[in-house]
Amino acid sequence: MPKSSPILGSMRFGEWGARLSPVAVADLLEAALDAGIDTLDLADIYGGHSTNALVGAAFAVRPGLRARLKLIAKIGIVMAGSPGNARGVQHYDLSVEHLRRALDDSLSALGVDRVDTLMLHRFDPLLRPDAIAAWIRDEQRAGRVGDFGVSNFDAHAIALFDGRLPVSANQIELSLANAGAIDDGTLNATRARGAEVQAWSPLGGGDLLDPHSAVGGRVHARLQAMAGEFGLDPASLLLRWVASVPDTRVVLGSTKIERLREGARVCAEPLPRDAWYALWEAARGRPVP
Numbered sequence: 001m002p003k004s005s006p007i008l009g010s011m012r013f014g015e016w017g018a019r020l021s022p023v024a025v026a027d028l029l030e031a032a033l034d035a036g037i038d039t040l041d042l043a044d045i046y047g048g049h050s051t052n053a054l055v056g057a058a059f060a061v062r063p064g065l066r067a068r069l070k071l072i073a074k075i076g077i078v079m080a081g082s083p084g085n086a087r088g089v090q091h092y093d094l095s096v097e098h099l100r101r102a103l104d105d106s107l108s109a110l111g112v113d114r115v116d117t118l119m120l121h122r123f124d125p126l127l128r129p130d131a132i133a134a135w136i137r138d139e140q141r142a143g144r145v146g147d148f149g150v151s152n153f154d155a156h157a158i159a160l161f162d163g164r165l166p167v168s169a170n171q172i173e174l175s176l177a178n179a180g181a182i183d184d185g186t187l188n189a190t191r192a193r194g195a196e197v198q199a200w201s202p203l204g205g206g207d208l209l210d211p212h213s214a215v216g217g218r219v220h221a222r223l224q225a226m227a228g229e230f231g232l233d234p235a236s237l238l239l240r241w242v243a244s245v246p247d248t249r250v251v252l253g254s255t256k257i258e259r260l261r262e263g264a265r266v267c268a269e270p271l272p273r274d275a276w277y278a279l280w281e282a283a284r285g286r287p288v289p
Ligand SMILES: NC(=O)c1ccc[n+]([C@@H]2O[C@H](COP(=O)([O-])OP(=O)(O)OC[C@H]3O[C@@H](n4cnc5c(N)ncnc54)[C@H](OP(=O)(O)O)[C@@H]3O)[C@@H](O)[C@H]2O)c1
Pocket: 008, 009, 010, 011, 012, 018, 041, 042, 121, 151, 152, 171, 172, 199, 200, 201, 202, 203, 204, 205, 206, 209, 235, 236, 251, 252, 253, 254, 255, 256, 259
């Protein structure tokens, strides 16, 4: 599988989106694999703590499916309504105690004994990198965790693991709707560590395709014109814009098989540099200096 092939996101599979059945999830995963997408992004909170179990049910109805997929499991967010959250305050908990329990729950909901990447979902100012590194190494030795990754970590946060534990990936918001990671050093800090950039919400959650949204309005005319020029639909051009950034894989959010196939196809080729800048200029509202 080429390194640039997209990742499939599960956030909208269940209660937070398409409310797919286990069989429909299994069909989607199989179609994604056939299209060259072999990595599935998961998080314990998706669907209000229900989507991992939905994916586990899909694995149960389609034997052999799990073995063909690489799983990314994100943990560390406690939502206001998460089980056991006594005060009902939305927060992040990267204590080893919470992480161990969240990994246990994720493996059990998915019905698997290992995830390929375990990712800290959000930066927690109260985190202790030494304790996390020691625990991750224990889990790696026990065979429950493959690589270690982070998500939404800025350049300073990712540096906390320097010399402690290799970071395989940083999953960040990156699209024409939010390209802050380019300017604030997050992208460079991730690449400088040899880690993969995983770009979530590559279509701005759909906003970029809506000419009535602020950013959708800014990019609309140029997006339409350039989509025609490249023979792509606007969504495909937006995905190719993100996938053109070196060391970056797009996390696709669609639950439609045809859109996943098209996403895999268009991410395989980068945009010419001037076309990439033309779209960035439209989103920024001004040329680069
Ligand atoms: N690490 C984090 O903090 C974090 C945060 C958010 C998300 N994520 C991950 O990133 C993944 C992707 O995020 P996202 O879902 O926000 O991605 P996105 O690609 O920006 O948005 C997906 C939405 O756009 C719609 N869409 C896709 N193609 C379209 C088209 N051609 N025309 C019109 N609408 C279209 C989809 O609807 P259809 O289903 O109908 O195609 C879906 O509602 C998530 O599943 C999750 O795994 C991670």
